[in-house]
Amino acid sequence: MKIRRSERMVLISNYLINHPYELTSLSTFAERYESAKSSISEDISIIKRAFETSEIGDIETITGASGGVIFTPSISDQEARKVAMDLCGRLSESDRILPGGYIYLSDLLSTPKILKQIGRIITKAFKGQRIDAVMTVATKGVPLANAVADVLNVPFVIVRRDLKITEGSTVSVNYASGSSGRIEKMFLSKRSLKPGSRVLIVDDFLKGGGTINGMVSLLTEFDSTLAGVAVFADNVQGVRDEMSYKSLLTVTNINIKDASIAVQLGNIFEE
Amino acid sequence: MKIRRSERMVLISNYLINHPYELTSLSTFAERYESAKSSISEDISIIKRAFETSEIGDIETITGASGGVIFTPSISDQEARKVAMDLCGRLSESDRILPGGYIYLSDLLSTPKILKQIGRIITKAFKGQRIDAVMTVATKGVPLANAVADVLNVPFVIVRRDLKITEGSTVSVNYASGSSGRIEKMFLSKRSLKPGSRVLIVDDFLKGGGTINGMVSLLTEFDSTLAGVAVFADNVQGVRDEMSYKSLLTVTNINIKDASIAVQLGNIFEE
Numbered sequence: 001m002k003i004r005r006s007e008r009m010v011l012i013s014n015y016l017i018n019h020p021y022e023l024t025s026l027s028t029f030a031e032r033y034e035s036a037k038s039s040i041s042e043d044i045s046i047i048k049r050a051f052e053t054s055e056i057g058d059i060e061t062i063t064g065a066s067g068g069v070i071f072t073p074s075i076s077d078q079e080a081r082k083v084a085m086d087l088c089g090r091l092s093e094s095d096r097i098l099p100g101g102y103i104y105l106s107d108l109l110s111t112p113k114i115l116k117q118i119g120r121i122i123t124k125a126f127k128g129q130r131i132d133a134v135m136t137v138a139t140k141g142v143p144l145a146n147a148v149a150d151v152l153n154v155p156f157v158i159v160r161r162d163l164k165i166t167e168g169s170t171v172s173v174n175y176a177s178g179s180s181g182r183i184e185k186m187f188l189s190k191r192s193l194k195p196g197s198r199v200l201i202v203d204d205f206l207k208g209g210g211t212i213n214g215m216v217s218l219l220t221e222f223d224s225t226l227a228g229v230a231v232f233a234d235n236v237q238g239v240r241d242e243m244s245y246k247s248l249l250t251v252t253n254i255n256i257k258d259a260s261i262a263v264q265l266g267n268i269f270e271e
Numbered sequence: 272m273k274i275r276r277s278e279r280m281v282l283i284s285n286y287l288i289n290h291p292y293e294l295t296s297l298s299t300f301a302e303r304y305e306s307a308k309s310s311i312s313e314d315i316s317i318i319k320r321a322f323e324t325s326e327i328g329d330i331e332t333i334t335g336a337s338g339g340v341i342f343t344p345s346i347s348d349q350e351a352r353k354v355a356m357d358l359c360g361r362l363s364e365s366d367r368i369l370p371g372g373y374i375y376l377s378d379l380l381s382t383p384k385i386l387k388q389i390g391r392i393i394t395k396a397f398k399g400q401r402i403d404a405v406m407t408v409a410t411k412g413v414p415l416a417n418a419v420a421d422v423l424n425v426p427f428v429i430v431r432r433d434l435k436i437t438e439g440s441t442v443s444v445n446y447a448s449g450s451s452g453r454i455e456k457m458f459l460s461k462r463s464l465k466p467g468s469r470v471l472i473v474d475d476f477l478k479g480g481g482t483i484n485g486m487v488s489l490l491t492e493f494d495s496t497l498a499g500v501a502v503f504a505d506n507v508q509g510v511r512d513e514m515s516y517k518s519l520l521t522v523t524n525i526n527i528k529d530a531s532i533a534v535q536l537g538n539i540f541e542e
Contacts (some may be wrong), residue, residue, distance in 0.1 A: 007321035009277060010284045014327055017288055018387070050278035063447075102437045110428065112421040116289070138410040139429060140437065146417050150383040157381060158410060166373045166411065189377060210484060271404055 009043045015046070016059065016071035021153040021174055025068035044069055057078070063171040072127070073151050083117045084248055084265050089215075091233065091249060094259040101254050103261060109143050109204060109232065118248060119147035122230045123200065125246050125268050131227045132197040135219075137186065137211055140204045144232060148202050157192040157199075159184075159215055173217045178208025188222070195223040206234040209243050217226040222255045234266060273305040278313045287318065287330065287342035290422040296339035315340055326350075343398070344422050346391040354388045355519055355536050362504065362520060365530040372525050374532060380414050380475060380503065390418035391518060393473065393501045394519050396539050402498045403468040404428055406490075408457065408482055411475045415503060419473050428463040428470075430486055432456075438463075444488045451477025457485045459493070466494040477505040480514050505537060 003011070029040045043054055048059040056074035061069050075083075087108065096104045108114055134147035134156040142158055148157035163170065167189040177184045192198070201215050212229055219226055229245035235254070247266030256260050274282070283300055300311045319330040327346035332340050346354075358379065367375045379385055405427040407416035413429055420427035434441065437459040449456045464470070472486050483500055490497055500516035506525070518537030525532050 001323070003324070004317075006277065006280060006317050007324070010318050010321040011325055011327075012323075013281045013284055014288060014325075026490075037521060041437075046275075046277045047281050048273070050281040053274070053278070054282055056282075061422070098436065098439050100436055101421060104437065104439050104460075104462070106429070106463060107426070108437060110417075110420075110463075112417070112424060112428050135524050139413065139431065139435075141275060142410065142413040143417050143427075145415050146383070146386070149381075150387075153383060155378070155382050156414075158377070162408065164410075165369065165371055165374065168375050189375075192377060192381070197508070271290075 005043070008033045008039075008205045009036065009047060012040070012043055013047050013051075016069070017073075020057070020071050020073050020151060021151070023068045023070050025066075027246070028068070045115065057195075073120055074124055074127075075117065079117075080121045080124070081112075081265070081269060083121065086267065087249055088263045088265065091251070091263045092261050096263065097254065097256060097259050097263060101256055103205070103233075103251065103254065105232070106140065109140060115143055115147035116150075117150040118144065119231065121248060121268065122148050122246070123151045125230065126200060126228050129227055130198050131200045133193060133199050133224075134202055135147045135159065135215055136202050137161065137215065141202060144204055145202045148200065150231070152200075155233060157188065159186050159188045159218060161187075163187055171218065171221045173214055173221065175217070176208075186211075188216065188218050193222045193224060197222070197224040199224050199229040200227045201229045202231070202233045203229075203245050204246060206231040206247065207235070210243070212243065230259060230268070231266075233263075239270070246261025276310070276314070279304045279306065280318060280397055283311070283314055283323075284318050287340070288344075290424070291328070291342050291344050291422060294333065294339045294341050295315060296337075296535075299339070302398070302498065334347065334369055341388055344399075345395055345397065346388065350388075350493045351392045351395070354385075354392065356542065358385070358520055359534045359536065362522070362534045363532050365532065367532060368530050370529060372475070372527055374504075374522065374525065375501070377411065380411060385531055386418040389503065390422040392519060392539065393517070394422045396501065397499050400498055401469050402471045404462070404464060404495075405475060406430060406468050407473045407487065408432065408471050408484050412473060414472060414475045415475055419501070423471075428459065431458045442489065442492045444485055444492065446485025446488070447479075447481045457482075457489065459489050460510055464493045464495060466528065468493070468495040469498045470495050471498045472500045473502070474500075475503045477507060477516060478500040480507070482516065483516070498526065501539070502537075504534070 026037045030037045045208045057073040105112040131259045134145045134149040137159045145156040170187040171186045172187045231247045234247040235251035246268040250266045272274045280463045297308045298310045301308045328344040405416045405420040408430045416427040441458040443458045502518045504520040505518040506522035517539040523533045
């Protein structure tokens, strides 16, 4: 379809936003909007300037026959910190403390607007690294993995704590569960992860690290490697040095008696 | 910040895409981009024409002091059918049949690009209806509910089949599980759903309808009402008249001996 330049720019930006991390040739746009490649190229430089000035993301132009443009979503440091500070406030609400000193956070991890922002903050921390898939453990990690995979435009895989017939054949590993203090099993469907994948592990809460260590050993079973670990919140108390991870928020203290939770920005904002 | 008109249009479209179903006043944009409201208004009419011609979505303008613009994402019928036909092909792959006649579909429901499109197709089918939350059951329904909630810009709630301490107090109901042939329990955290909500129930696969009936009875416990039911695929064999639902795909036959699955477009494409 032939359209006015201003409308074409709106449509090209919409396309790029919906196809992050994907190479699209200028000819694709030129054919789609019946325009010269030189006009498309000008449109893209305007979109690039707008996106980069507002830190919506970067647009990379790859020249040559198999070239094109790739949009990488981002978030400004200022907005990322604002989002995280808001979440600090939400997470410190005293009525989040559950029996046993657990923290209720399902509401935060089921709000699309929050998830989108978390997705951008986490992926920004792994910028420039190859990531083929995002892995998490059912159930609370799923929306988070979904959000991160959404930004990266890669599939996510869900490790389960129980065996479900609808997953087909699975590979299982044992792991030491910090919460139950026992050895438990986790399962991953054999066909869910391609061998040789570089995987980003994502979870809602990091405490003892048992679940994440379990997922890391699953990666070996799938001949895959770890690209990194990112969590919504951590409360690690000592194991911090044993495992390299990035967290959005750090819970420094949970006082059940006073019903108070102390939360600060996580190590993703360090340096 | 003061920017050129073409860049401003790119930024306003990006903003609208990321804030669906949200009323934004023209003054917000006018202040943000240091422009006259009349210029913003012209920008929006160009964006509106581009979005509506390509069926990316509608932009509604509400006049008056508390007015502004609302973007409602959509998908063209042609694209929706293309997506669903592709999924028909994927779902018919013979190696998806699992022991017991189950179908493996985790890979389809963990690919962000597919989920985004499904989200748009499902929400389009409920256009114009008030929906306050999307409900699903763990685990496989979660990415689907997330995708639909994402388009609608509302929270999603996750019903669980097991009791988890991290959910706090829960409400439980019994339901007849078709797959086990027994009465089972499902749980929903008390604080996850506001009373008086109109809820869209979403699930991956509809067979006997037990799980969905369970979720419907949970709605009553939360003084909430059903806005509708949408599933990725159905294979209902007879109960079709008992329950009103919309499906993207319909599995008409699973032949374990021949390892063949017959799939057609679901009733969301009817009429």
